Every structure is written in structure tokens, then in C-alpha cells.
Amino acid sequence: MNDEIGDAIDRMLRDHAPDPVADEGFCSHVMNSVPPRRPRAQWPLAIGVLAGTLACWFTMGSAQVAMTGWQDWLSGDLTAATLALIASTAGLSLLALAWALTEAQDQAV
Amino acid sequence: MADRQSESRIDKALVARALLADDARAFEQLVRRHQGMVRAQLRRLLHGDAARADDLAQETFLLAWRKLPQFRGEARFSTWLYRIAYSCFLQSMRNRQHAAPDTSDNAAATQPSVSGEVALRLDLERAMRGLSSDEQAVLLHVAQLGLSHDEAAYVLSMPLGTVKSHARRGKDKLRTLLADWQDSSMEGHGS
Numbered sequence: 001m002n003d004e005i006g007d008a009i010d011r012m013l014r015d016h017a018p019d020p021v022a023d024e025g026f027c028s029h030v031m032n033s034v035p036p037r038r039p040r041a042q043w044p045l046a047i048g049v050l051a052g053t054l055a056c057w058f059t060m061g062s063a064q065v066a067m068t069g070w071q072d073w074l075s076g077d078l079t080a081a082t083l084a085l086i087a088s089t090a091g092l093s094l095l096a097l098a099w100a101l102t103e104a105q106d107q108a109v
Numbered sequence: 110m111a112d113r114q115s116e117s118r119i120d121k122a123l124v125a126r127a128l129l130a131d132d133a134r135a136f137e138q139l140v141r142r143h144q145g146m147v148r149a150q151l152r153r154l155l156h157g158d159a160a161r162a163d164d165l166a167q168e169t170f171l172l173a174w175r176k177l178p179q180f181r182g183e184a185r186f187s188t189w190l191y192r193i194a195y196s197c198f199l200q201s202m203r204n205r206q207h208a209a210p211d212t213s214d215n216a217a218a219t220q221p222s223v224s225g226e227v228a229l230r231l232d233l234e235r236a237m238r239g240l241s242s243d244e245q246a247v248l249l250h251v252a253q254l255g256l257s258h259d260e261a262a263y264v265l266s267m268p269l270g271t272v273k274s275h276a277r278r279g280k281d282k283l284r285t286l287l288a289d290w291q292d293s294s295m296e297g298h299g300s
Contacts, residue, residue, distance in 0.1 A: 009280050010252060012287070016233050017253035018153045020145025026163065027140050030170045037131055037174075 113185070120186035128177060136177070140170050143187055146254070147194050153249055154198050156238070165201055169194040184263055188256065192264045195246070236286035243267070244279035251276050 060066040069085035072078075120142070126135035147169055151162035172193050180189055237245055243265075250261040251272070258276070262269045 005284055006280060009283050009287070012229070012233060013248060013252035013283075016230055017255075018146075018149035018249075021148040021152065023141065023144060026144050026148070026166070027137065030140050030144070030167055031133065031137050033167065033171060034133060034136070034174050035171075 116187075117185045121182055124177060124180055124182075124186060136174060139173075139186065143190050144170070146187065147190055150191060150249070150254060151194055151198060153253070154195070154246065161201070165194065165197045168197050172197065184260065188260045188264060191250065191254070191256070192266075195264055196266075232287060233283075236283050239286050240279050240282055241275075243271075244275045244282065247272055247275040248279045248283075252280075 065081050066085060069079070069081035069083075072082040073085060120139065123135045123139050123142075126132045127139065144166065148162055148166045151165050151169075152159055155162045155165075169190065173190060176193070180186065184192070237248070240248070246265055247261060247267075250256045250264055251258060256264065258269060258272050261267075262272045265272065267275075
């Protein structure tokens with residue numbers, strides 16, 4: 001009995017649900033009021049990339065293993081330093097790829 | 110269900126176009142698709158005040174345009190809009206310090222001599238006004254706009270348990286307030 005009454009109330013509420021309101025110029029009115037979107041400032045990204053590159057350059061420049069690895073790589077020797085350099089470069093590339101894919105996914109959603 | 114999913118996919122594609130290509134026409138499509146229900150929601154919340162509801166609906170869509178980059182697709186776009194609209198409604202109520210007089214008792218006493226569907230609608234509206242504002246909001250979104258309890262909790266910024274208890278209590282009150290109609294409805298179904 002209680003279920004029946006509950007169903008009757010549900011049915012009654014559904015039957016008296018609000019109908020969608022006809023547009024009647026509302027949409028045009030809204031679109032006329034929409035302000036132009038300001039383009040996102042690019043300078044923070046540029047400064048970040050520059051600062052990161054400089055920090056990386058100074059850090060790697062003072063690390064002997066990086067210089068040795070780089071020189072061995074150029075001369076075609078697969079030393080431990082070269083492998084370490086290749087591994088860290090590959091790791092950073094994968095991280096950047098994962099980041100780019102996540103950002104792209106977020107923007108698509 | 111499949112319709113809802115495909116509608117949701119279309120909305121997400123339009124949002125992506127509006128964001129990536131800064132395409133105002135894509136946003137216009139979104140407004141066209143959802144203005145009807147957002148305005149209906151606000152009109153019901155404002156007890157039929159169409160002019161004020163439309164002002165709030167416009168505010169809702171302007172806010173949606175500004176906040177569009179924050180839409181992450183966790184909820185359906187329509188649910189996200191309902192949430193913004195409900196926030197605008199609450200803000201407007203706070204600004205106006207508007208306390209709607211409770212006329213349900215008087216109104217029930219002066220029931221006009223209309224019959225059938227019109228009388229039932231009037232009675233339901235009166236009975237709904239007899240509920241607390243939270244119960245009204247929950248029943249509107251769950252039972253009338255077709256949102257799930259989870260979605261209603263998101264729109265109304267309430268805990269899920271609170272939404273469920275408001276829905277149950279609201280229906281219990283409606284059952285009491287509409288007892289006469291239920292009796293005749295049951296008889297109608299029984300015969």
C-alpha cells in the first residue's frame with residue numbers, strides 16, 4: 001500500500017514536471033551579452049620554460065657525468081655515463097609525453 | 110540511458126569546440142540546447158516569476174561562459190548548468206533577503222471550485238509550498254527534472270544522505286497534504 005502511494009506521488013510529481021521554456025529570443029539575448037574571451041597570457045609559460053632550461057643547463061654543466069656521457073655519446077661509445085644520460089633523457093621525454101597527453105585529454109573533455 | 114549518453118557526448122564536443130577554437134557558435138548551441146530546462150528550473154524555484162527567472166538564467170549562462178574552462182566533464186553539462194543556476198538562485202535569495210510568506214494553509218482553505226487536472230495541479234503547487242525550501246528543491250530536481258540522487262547532491266551542494274532524507278520527508282508530507290487526491294486516484298485506478 002505504501003509503495004502504491006509512493007508510486008502515485010512519484011507519478012503525480014512527474015506528470016507535473018516543468019516543461020522546457022520556449023526560446024523566444026532568449027538565446028540571442030544571451031549571446032549578445034557574452035563578452036569576448038580574453039586570450040590566455042603566454043608569457044608565464046615562456047618564462048617557466050626559459051627558467052627551467054637555464055636551471056637544467058647550470059645543473060648539468062657542473063655534473064661531470066653528464067659531460068662525460070655527452071662526449072662519449074658523440075664519439076659513439078656506449079659507456080655507463082652515456083647510458084645514464086640516455087636513460088634520463090628518455091625518462092624526461094616520457095614524463096613530458098604523459099603530461100602532454102593528459103593536458104590534451106583534459107582539453108578534449 | 111543511451112540518449113542521455115549521446116546527449117552528453119554532444120555537449121562535451123561542443124564544450125571542447127567552444128574552448129579550443131574559442132567558438133562562440135558552439136557555446137550558442139549549448140545555450141539553445143539547455144536554456145529551456147534551465148529557465149524551467151528557475152521558474153519553478155521562483156514559483157513562476159518568469160521575468161526574474163529569465164534574468165537569473167541569463168546570469169547563469171554568462172557565468173557558464175566565464176567558467177567553461179573549469180568544466181571537466183565529471184558531471185553532465187546539463188547538471189553543471191543546473192548547479193550554476195541553483196547557486197545564482199540562492200545568491201539572489203540572499204541578496205533580496207526574500208522570505209516567501211507561507212500561504213499554504215490559507216490557500217488550502219480557499220480551494221477554488223475547479224476540477225480534474227487543473228485542480229490537481231493547483232493542489233500540488235500548494236502542497237509543494239508547504240514543504241521546506243530544501244525539500245522543494247530536492248523533489249524538483251529528483252522527481253521532476255529527473256536527476257539521480259547523486260546528481261541532485263551535486264547540484265544542491267548537499268550530502269547524498271541529506272538529499273535522500275529530504276526526498277523521503279518531502280514525499281511523506283505531500284502524501285499527507287494530498288491525501289484526498291490520493292484516495293480518489295486510488296479509487297480511479299481500482300475501478
